Amino acid sequence: MLALKRLRDNLDQIKTGLASRQIDLHFDAWVKGDTQQRKLKQRIEGLKARQNQASQEIPKRKKAKEAIDDILKEMKDVSEEISELEGDLKTIEEENTNFLLGLPNLPHPSVPIGKNEQDNEEIRRWGSPPTFAFKPLSHWDLGETLDILDFERAAKISGARFVLYKGLGARLERALINFMLDLHTGEHDYTEMLPPIIANRTSMTGTGQLPKFEDDLFKLKDNDYFLIPTGEVPLTNMHADEILAEADLPLSYTALTPCFRRESGSYGQDTRGLVRLHQFNKVELVKFSTPERSYERLEQLLSEAESVLQKLGLHYRVISLCTGDLGFSAAKTYDIEVWLPAQETYREISSCSNFEDFQARRAKIRYRTSAGKVEHLHTLNGSGLAVGRTVVAILENMQQEDGSILIPKVLQPYMGGLEKIG
């Protein structure tokens, strides 16, 4: 959520900033509503001030055995008027809040201006694509041949866009999870968490999934509960309604969680394989930072996510999302895209964002500065990494002509010393 003051004082500036996201917004109704709301509030507050005055006067008069009929009568009217006006105020306030909750974050000045993913800016590449003396197979073919991925049986159990990992496939997923968590807790100073993966409406609103994107979520029947689409939801909302001490910042948390997405808007895309599933595992990285240092932390977070791919020896590139491709809550986002040889393309494997105070305002996450002031802090998060897509990258990049898969050195201890699959 954008700061109300900022919106009122710099409306034009914010309008242009948001327009760069390629979305249509109409502020006129809101401006009207906002003015109306303030006027109403002032009137109500005036009446309440009178009410408060009277509640001091009444007992005084009572004590002095003076008559109070007139003041009681007046107060009865005041009280009625207040409840009437408050009804109006509630309606207007709800409309205004909904509008504000529907506004995306303002892009950071360093974000490239652009219409869509075509305009994203490549920041750097690491390593180089492997060369093959044969035509590399897709991960779904490899997975099936090696009997480590089973999409048909997953469909029988659940439906389309689910996967059943088998044998060494399951082992590989688990090895990656442990490797990533060990790396982030051991070398990068994150605290490991194991949070709930069902979250309530308040939390979903806090991180920005709601109210706009309810259709993308799995909602539990008979409850106002949702399956989390990302570990960001529990890890960020764990500090909702809290005032943290500046000395405790930055806080860094990591967690493995399953993520659940309905992916309703993506028919026909990635229908095969485990790139786009309704359920997948992700190791999430979340940071809480002071505003002054949040962009420095974003670079740090990004490099921590990158180090996973570097240690695995997987070629990737980093891109900066342009304004038109930027997510709803983010002020700036770097995507890490890993090379997939079978499709001869880069695919997103991590998304690292600075949300500035956008989520902190929604979720009321604040900190007390060393000077004693209470301010909203900045939240950041990124994948470190999407585990299923890392399996994809390993299968496709490490495949050999005989159909076997070489296991990266750093992963071998986690695979019981195994050097290859198949």
Next chain:
RNA sequence: GGAGAGGUGGCUGAGCGGUCGAAAGCGGCGGUCUUGAAAACCGUUGAACUGAAAGGUUCCCAGGGUUCGAAUCCCUGCCUCUCCGCCA
């Protein structure tokens, strides 16, 4: 699931329907003392909105209600604790 108790400021914990943003203690901050620290003592210390300021309004889990007036009474929901039952 059944029975009971409770949810108050950073924490612990008082609080007759009006003078309660709320006692007290702890913690934090500032100071005195000290070479420095501790102890002791003194002072100070919630947040949001609104206003140029003075000030005003709101917030004692959330939402309703009673009342001229609610932290205090009533209802609903959520959460916590104790006991019983069930269970991985």
